[in-house]
Amino acid sequence: xxxxxxxIPKGTRDFSPIEMVRRNYIFDIIKNVFQKYxxxxxxxxxxxxxxxxxxxxxxxxxxxxxxxxNSGDYLQKIRSQKSEDSSSKSIALDSNKLAPFISEKGLxxxxxxxxxxxxxxxxxxxxFPFKRYQIQPVWRADRPQKGRYREFFQCDVDVIGSxxxxxxxxxxxxxxxxxxxxxxVSVIKINNRKILSGIAEIIGxxxxxxxxxxxxxxxxxxxxxxxxxxxxxxxxxxxxxxxxQPIINLEGKLKxxxxxxxxxxxxxxxxxxxxxxxxxxxxxxxxxxxxSKFKLDLTLARGLNYYTGAxxxxxxxxxxxxxxxxxxxxxxxxxIFGLPxxxxxxxxxxxDRIYDVLKELNxxxxxxxxxxxxxxxxxxxxxxxxxxxxxxxxxxxxxxAEIYPDAMKMKKQMSYANTKKIPFVILIGExxxxxxxxxxxNMNTGEQVKILLSEFINDFIA
RNA sequence: GUGGGUGUAGCUCAGUCAGGUUAGAGCAUCGGAUUGUGGUUCCGAGGGUCGUGGGUUCGAGUCCCAUCAUUCACCCCA
Numbered sequence: 001x002x003x004x005x006x007x008i009p010k011g012t013r014d015f016s017p018i019e020m021v022r023r024n025y026i027f028d029i030i031k032n033v034f035q036k037y038x039x040x041x042x043x044x045x046x047x048x049x050x051x052x053x054x055x056x057x058x059x060x061x062x063x064x065x066x067x068x069x070n071s072g073d074y075l076q077k078i079r080s081q082k083s084e085d086s087s088s089k090s091i092a093l094d095s096n097k098l099a100p101f102i103s104e105k106g107l108x109x110x111x112x113x114x115x116x117x118x119x120x121x122x123x124x125x126x127x128f129p130f131k132r133y134q135i136q137p138v139w140r141a142d143r144p145q146k147g148r149y150r151e152f153f154q155c156d157v158d159v160i161g162s163x164x165x166x167x168x169x170x171x172x173x174x175x176x177x178x179x180x181x182x183x184x185v186s187v188i189k190i191n192n193r194k195i196l197s198g199i200a201e202i203i204g205x206x207x208x209x210x211x212x213x214x215x216x217x218x219x220x221x222x223x224x225x226x227x228x229x230x231x232x233x234x235x236x237x238x239x240x241x242x243x244x245q246p247i248i249n250l251e252g253k254l255k256x257x258x259x260x261x262x263x264x265x266x267x268x269x270x271x272x273x274x275x276x277x278x279x280x281x282x283x284x285x286x287x288x289x290x291x292s293k294f295k296l297d298l299t300l301a302r303g304l305n306y307y308t309g310a311x312x313x314x315x316x317x318x319x320x321x322x323x324x325x326x327x328x329x330x331x332x333x334x335x336i337f338g339l340p341x342x343x344x345x346x347x348x349x350x351x352d353r354i355y356d357v358l359k360e361l362n363x364x365x366x367x368x369x370x371x372x373x374x375x376x377x378x379x380x381x382x383x384x385x386x387x388x389x390x391x392x393x394x395x396x397x398x399x400x401a402e403i404y405p406d407a408m409k410m411k412k413q414m415s416y417a418n419t420k421k422i423p424f425v426i427l428i429g430e431x432x433x434x435x436x437x438x439x440x441x442n443m444n445t446g447e448q449v450k451i452l453l454s455e456f457i458n459d460f461i462a
Numbered sequence: 463g464u465g466g467g468u469g470u471a472g473c474u475c476a477g478u479c480a481g482g483u484u485a486g487a488g489c490a491u492c493g494g495a496u497u498g499u500g501g502u503u504c505c506g507a508g509g510g511u512c513g514u515g516g517g518u519u520c521g522a523g524u525c526c527c528a529u530c531a532u533u534c535a536c537c538c539c540a
Contacts, residue, residue: 413500
């Protein structure tokens with residue numbers, strides 16, 4: 001049989017031990033913070049019914065869904081369609097039309113929509129407000145590039161069944177807490193969909209809100225001129241674009257921004273509401289002495305179209321890798337699954353991008369604790385038998401320890417310990433067995449001592 | 463979906479512009495110097511359909527075409 005070159009799909013990655021230790025470091029911090037704020041974990045399946053996923057992420061999102069081919073004879077439905085519908089030929093040739101016939105399941109695109117589905121399905125077991133966190137991979141059929149993968153992990157925290165803005169405040173605290181512990185200096189950008197709706201309303205283009213927000217979202221990246229160009233292209237009137245200018249250029253401190261905004265949006269009920277909400281959130285945040293900077297950013301839009309209130313996005317200062325955390329309030333995500341009037345708010349940490357940031361900043365701590373601390377050299381059968389009980393005692397004392405499984409040459413065993421960065425090697429041969437003593441080699445200093453097992457354990461723990 | 467870059471040893475790459483014996487280096491691996499001592503040093507070994515297919519040529523890793531993979535950017539997004 002011809003051998004094949006091993007490979008994995010593009011945009012996916014293997015994680016080797018060093019990487020896993022570091023990834024777990026990130027996950028552990030995030031998990032601890034989540035739990036500290038009273039959130040509990042859930043998990044949902046990697047695949048969902050396509051009907052659960054489709055239409056929740058906008059047109060672009062639908063395109064980026066990984067679809068799973070039906071099992072068995074997946075063309076059967078097309079054939080039976082043929083007998084009653086003469087247009088079946090066109091179905092077979094049109095991917096979009098064909099898809100629903102041959103695929104009913106898809107890989108989840110994010111954790112929020114499956115969560116909404118979960119909440120509706122389990123509504124009778126859940127006490128509201130329901131605070132959950134969820135750390136799992138998601139998949140997007142995107143073209144991979146820097147900081148963008150087709151399989152990546154999201155760490156979601158959401159609270160559903162409460163309208164209080166305290167929740168928004170708490171989520172910002174969580175962001176601050178997590179990035180502080182990870183040693184990442186972050187900037188938290190806050191906006192509100194209601195403000196954006198208000199703006200669209202005021203300039204008389206309420207129905208074009210998506211186009212408007214998508215365009216001004218790019219302000220920082222492509223500049224004002226290009227934004228206006230894109231707005232024009234999307235069919236926004238010249239007059240509206242002109243009206244928009246002072247709004248997206250709004251300068252000054254929060255204290256000055258808010259009155260100006262209120263003045264501009266006073267004719268729009270929803271806009272005013274958005275400003276008031278944001279003011280309230282900001283007022284709370286001011287009292288909390290956060291380490292991160294937070295700011296009102298009217299150009300922040302976020303692509304997902306289920307957001308209805310506050311929207312939040314976090315970027316790492318000095319590292320250009322896109323957002324490392326984002327989220328917002330969604331008032332009616334559960335409505336589509338038959339549970340209306342339940343509002344939720346949540347954020348999602350992008351673990352993979354956080355990893356990339358920490359790596360670039362060289363901010364990972366020494367990870368020696370997670371690996372083996374003591375290794376026994378294996379001299380042969382008799383020595384093995386003698387060492388195994390000692391090994392157990394060391395492990396019982398809470399020390400990570402192992403014995404080299406084969407009686408290989410010393411050189412081989414020592415280099416194994418060396419590459420695994422094991423700090424202590426214990427040698428027990430005939431002499432040591434006779435004297436009931438250990439020879440312990442410190443691999444960092446090269447120093448070697450003879451010592452009793454009990455002494456070694458005591459020294460180690462102290 | 464659109465545009466650019468790159469494919470040579472397990473990994474990082476040189477060699478490609480100007481075609482010419484047997485395609486190189488570093489790192490990694492394995493063996494030895496050293497039969498109870500790693501990380502340093504020295505010696506040695508294994509490892510290549512030069513992404514794939516076709517073309518030009520006396521001759522192609524090198525030039526041409528196609529194709530695949532990968533990567534960066536756009537769209538969009540964590």
